[in-house]
Amino acid sequence: MGKVLLIGAGGVGTVVAHKMASIPEVFTDILLASRTKSKCDKIAEHIGRNRIKTAQVNADNVQELVHLIQSFRPDIVVNVALPYQDLHIMDACLQTGVAYLDTANYEPPEVAKFEYSWQWAYRERYEKAGITAILGCGFDPGVTSIFTAYAAKHHFDEMQYLDIVDCNAGDHGKPFATNFNPEINIREVTQKGKYWENGRWVTTEPHEIHKPLNYPEIGPKESYVIYHEELESLVKNYPSLKRARFWMTFGQEYLTHLRVIQNIGMAGIIPIIYNGIEIVPIQFLKAVLPDPGELGENYKGQTSIGCRIKGLKDGKERTYYIYNNCSHEAAYAETGAQGVSYTTGVPAAIGAMMYLKGIWKKPGVHNVEEFDPDPFMEELNKLGLPWVELHNVDLEV
Ligand code: NDP
Numbered sequence: 232m233g234k235v236l237l238i239g240a241g242g243v244g245t246v247v248a249h250k251m252a253s254i255p256e257v258f259t260d261i262l263l264a265s266r267t268k269s270k271c272d273k274i275a276e277h278i279g280r281n282r283i284k285t286a287q288v289n290a291d292n293v294q295e296l297v298h299l300i301q302s303f304r305p306d307i308v309v310n311v312a313l314p315y316q317d318l319h320i321m322d323a324c325l326q327t328g329v330a331y332l333d334t335a336n337y338e339p340p341e342v343a344k345f346e347y348s349w350q351w352a353y354r355e356r357y358e359k360a361g362i363t364a365i366l367g368c369g370f371d372p373g374v375t376s377i378f379t380a381y382a383a384k385h386h387f388d389e390m391q392y393l394d395i396v397d398c399n400a401g402d403h404g405k406p407f408a409t410n411f412n413p414e415i416n417i418r419e420v421t422q423k424g425k426y427w428e429n430g431r432w433v434t435t436e437p438h439e440i441h442k443p444l445n446y447p448e449i450g451p452k453e454s455y456v457i458y459h460e461e462l463e464s465l466v467k468n469y470p471s472l473k474r475a476r477f478w479m480t481f482g483q484e485y486l487t488h489l490r491v492i493q494n495i496g497m498a499g500i501i502p503i504i505y506n507g508i509e510i511v512p513i514q515f516l517k518a519v520l521p522d523p524g525e526l527g528e529n530y531k532g533q534t535s536i537g538c539r540i541k542g543l544k545d546g547k548e549r550t551y552y553i554y555n556n557c558s559h560e561a562a563y564a565e566t567g568a569q570g571v572s573y574t575t576g577v578p579a580a581i582g583a584m585m586y587l588k589g590i591w592k593k594p595g596v597h598n599v600e601e602f603d604p605d606p607f608m609e610e611l612n613k614l615g616l617p618w619v620e621l622h623n624v625d626l627e628v
Contacts, residue, residue, distance in 0.1 A: 232587050233305075234304065235587075236303055236308045237251070237263045238264050238265060238288065238290050238308065238312050238320060239312035240270035240273075241312075241523070242572030243568075243576045244274065244311045244576070245567060245576070246566045246572050246573050246580075248263050248274050248278060249277075249567075249576075250576060251583070252278045252282040252283060254580075254584070257587055258584075261283050262284045264287065264299060271283075277567055290316040291316060292319070293319050293323050293326070300327040300329055306587060307329065307331070307332060307586050308323075308330070308332070309580075309582075311334055314336060315337075315340050317335075321353055321364065324364070325360060330365075331363075331365070332364070332368050333366060334369030334372070334373060334575055334578075335415070335460070336372075337349045341501075342500075343421075343500055345419070346463060347460070347463050347464060363595070363597070364596040364597065366596060366598050367464070368581075368599050370574040370616075371536055372599070373575070374536070375395045376461045377599055378537065378553045379393060381604040382553065383469060386540075386549070387540065387542040387543065387544050389542050389543040390469055390472055390540055390541075392472070392473060392474050392475075392542065393469075393476070394476050394538070394539040394540075395477045395538050396535075396537055397479045397536045398444075398452050398454070398479075398534065398535045399534045400446065400452060400480070400532045400533060401570060402530070403529060405521050407520070409523055410571035410572075411523050411571055411575070413516065413517040413523070414513050414514060414517045417489070420489065421489060423437055423458070424438065424456045426458070426462065426474065426475060427462060427466045427474060427475040438457070439456070441455040441456070444478065444627050444628070448556055449532075449535055452480040453480060453482075454478040454479065455478065455479055456477065457477060458477065459477035462477055464600065465600060476628070497515075499511070499512040499513060524568060527559065527562065527569040531559060531560060532558075532559055534570045535554055535556045535557075536555060537553050537555065538552070539551075539628055540553075550625075551622060551623075552624055552626060555611070561615075565615065573615070574616065581610045
């Protein structure tokens, strides 16, 4: 059906490559390109059957990307490198007339800040060029936004309160590790908290608001309100929301390590000179922390991510909880990667499938909740991320 250029050979890239390779009727040709070609080759070898071709690319270099796209001629580019590369890859797609999909919004390397404005600024150019860009198609952002769209379509006349709840109850056996790229992850979770209430953003100190929430098959876990990128587009696309928040679970050990890392300056993003060489502390930290892509082998337990929503249907107040639980062990057995990479990579593959099948094809730059959620939700059930709905339950939030 179509050709895909996949950029990024980390934990998430590993899963996307495995999933796509297992669906040859949709993903006819797959080229996996990344900064370090040997990592692409290792993934291709694990998948076998000569399903994946590989290439080296520096995705910060637009001309290099353009040459690669022109020589392979994909129908869509799936970006699972880092958020720093988003704009370069979007530029290359624009120059070559190819569709674009990613799982995380742009972040400038020199400021620990993420927002959609930089990517939304491409809307008109993509529209004029007749190219589709699909933003934020991982789990969160991604499935959480699609769950919200599904709730709005099928279960509410007016959604009023949205709480996205993200629990990782897995244990990888390491004293400290992040579940996706450490640099991006630490930048995200050490930011001030922020949520939407009554038409404005409310800012909190990092991890200021917290309480235990119960997660299905897991039990109570201390959960913290943090800012997360899908809130920005969801409050725009669902203006009836009076409040929208994002909760994430953290263990005490994890928070203690984070605090120490920050206190000793290792989360810094400003370059320092060490032995005459310029280094960025958080990038050095990434180099000594466990590679998230390698955590899978001993990872036990599961993730549970979902949306807890309150609003009106037929004039009556109702509550709704939709979630997926994902087992780290099952994810590893299937792809060699842990559950967080799996929950991100599978939706990226499904998003690309939606595009190739012509179901999610709309010139412009779109967040995932702007597309029909139903066909995507069906594929989640088939491709390893089944979801569960609970109606009129206590949402706890
Ligand atoms: P990793 O750090 O494991 O992998 C990133 C990959 O991108 C590496 O292979 C890296 O190359 C490659 N890369 C980095 N810079 C460049 C460049 N300039 N040119 C080409 N390749 C480059 O990260 P993850 O796999 O954990 O995460 C991938 C993405 O997924 C991130 O953007 C992350 O924010 C996002 N994500 C989204 C989630 C969601 O639910 N929406 C959840 C988790 C992650 P090298 O191997 O040489 O370092």
